[in-house]
Amino acid sequence: MDFQDSSVRASAYTYPTVRILFTSIGYKPAWKLGGPVPVLVAIAEELARRGHEVWVAATDSNLTERLEVDTSRWHEMEGVRVRYFPIVDPPYRRIPHPAFRRSNIEYAVPEFRRWLEDAEAGFDVVHSHLGFLYANRHAAAYCRKTGTPYVYQAHGVFDPVRLRHRPFRKWLALTLWEKRACATASTLVALTEYEAQSYRRLGLRNPIEVIPNGVDLPPAVEKGDGPLTCLFLSRLHPLKGVDVLVEAAGIVAREDPTIRFLVAGPDEAGIEGDLRKRAAECGANVQFLGTVAGEKKERLLQDSHLFLLATESEGFSIAILEALAHGCGVLTTPGAHFRELEPAGAGRILAKDPRAFADTILALAADRDRVRAMGRAARNLVEQRYSWDRVVDLYEDLYSRLVSPVEPNREVRR
Structure with a gap:
């Protein structure tokens, strides 16, 4: 090169x-x-x-x-x-x-x-x-x-x-x-x-x-053992794949309605109304939080177990880095260009497909030890490189x- x-x-x-x-x-x-x-x-x-x-x-x-x-x-x-x-x-x-x-x-x-x-x-x-x-x-x-x-x-x-x-x-x-x-x-x-x-x-x-x-490293915090919480924290834009995650949440809800999905970020493309409607139609357990910052954002990252980003294209996602720093396992797509995730054990690279995300989330919900291990690996990856x-x-x-x-x-x- x-x-x-x-x-x-x-x-x-x-x-x-x-x-x-x-x-x-x-x-x-x-x-x-x-x-x-x-x-x-x-x-x-x-x-x-x-x-x-x-x-x-x-x-x-x-x-x-x-x-x-x-x-x-x-x-x-x-x-x-x-x-x-x-x-x-x-x-x-x-x-x-x-x-x-x-x-x-x-x-x-x-x-x-x-x-x-x-x-x-x-x-x-x-x-x-x-x-x-x-x-x-x-x-x-x-x-x-x-x-x-x-x-x-x-x-x-x-x-x-x-x-x-x-x-x-x-x-x-x-x-x-x-x-x-x-x-x-x-x-x-x-x-x-x-x-x-x-x-x-x-x-x-x-x-x-x-x-x-x-990314700045926050104090390390142990994740709770409550219902698995999955977070999307980015701009609401078609390139970010939030529609894929809403569909995945609908599939997950049919198998395990206790799994929570949180969607946070500014509605840049004016699509939140359509996303809310689709979530209601498919019975997804999704909460839309709008723009978050400061202590509220910190709490979201601390309380979430998995971070989801079904993106088409990223430069080098600050949102992913922040999630890793807070001990969240990351599920994303090839468009994130974050090849280190899987070798480090900090996440998975999935097809931009609702079923791929849903199946992975359900498997992790059934293996919380693996979720905790991903969170520890996520934190270690950031400490060592970013x-x-x-x-x-x-x-x-x-x-x-x-x-x-x-x-x-x-x-x-x-």
Whole structure:
């Protein structure tokens, strides 16, 4: 392969201070936007704790709403300088037709463009998070103009499965500006080897670093012995396969009505009403909880035994990592691109089929010792490979090499 798996090069050095600008669609508390936001928050805050100077240029989006924040100034948050630039919608968004519903490709953030054109901060590195964002083309242009190293991270959006969703818009964006932004990058960051190949399928020849997502480790908690509880915690979107899980819950209910299914997450695609109707029709024991965060989310993860995600495509699922960290066995599909689950004994990779999920859940309900063993293996997998401290080491190493192409003299961090 022609890309570098950074996990083999994790290092423990003291690095020179780097001035980093991150661009993204959102920043905390925009949790409805999904995985890229907590990923960026964790990376930015840890880099700031390590003494680096970190800026985040985000928008005021929170998926289905706007954040109530002062968009005219920079905010200091846990050592990170953050600004929420206001989104400006094109006039055709007012057309009452699904073809014109919101998508990232059409977001415009002219105040960010104007600020960046006049920026005098002298950044050492600019790192764009998430593909098909307005900020990417302007961040790339800034880096071409100033000679600043540019890092581009798509977060899985170039998976062929995702490119088939609204394909014309994505083809147009790739053709007109997004591929040029990617081609500008000193380094493309992929979450998995599969995502690295997605870059190559677009004809991009840049160096690629494979750096996974990480997760904070909560205190270890023993799961209770009550009814088996299965959790879906993600955006309600057809690509996430929540419809498959509702159907599976209906099959399970006919065999064991005590098994509980919890569905939590923002209704991004407007499908919750149909899912509720289908759950009632098939007698599924499903509870819909809406968006959850904070202590409520923690309790859900602590109280659940299994985590379910029948996904078509993931970059590297933060939801799965959080479930593993909380000792949940994971049942997912090949689209999660999480091959380590089965060898580690932490979960199963299943066909995206209601019967496959139902049969596996029923078998596990009859073998609670196996469920407990999966939970322990899940926690161990995260402790060994996916702590944020380890992952941020990889980013710190990448930025240092981009800023100082000649290997610097380093002191071992003890």
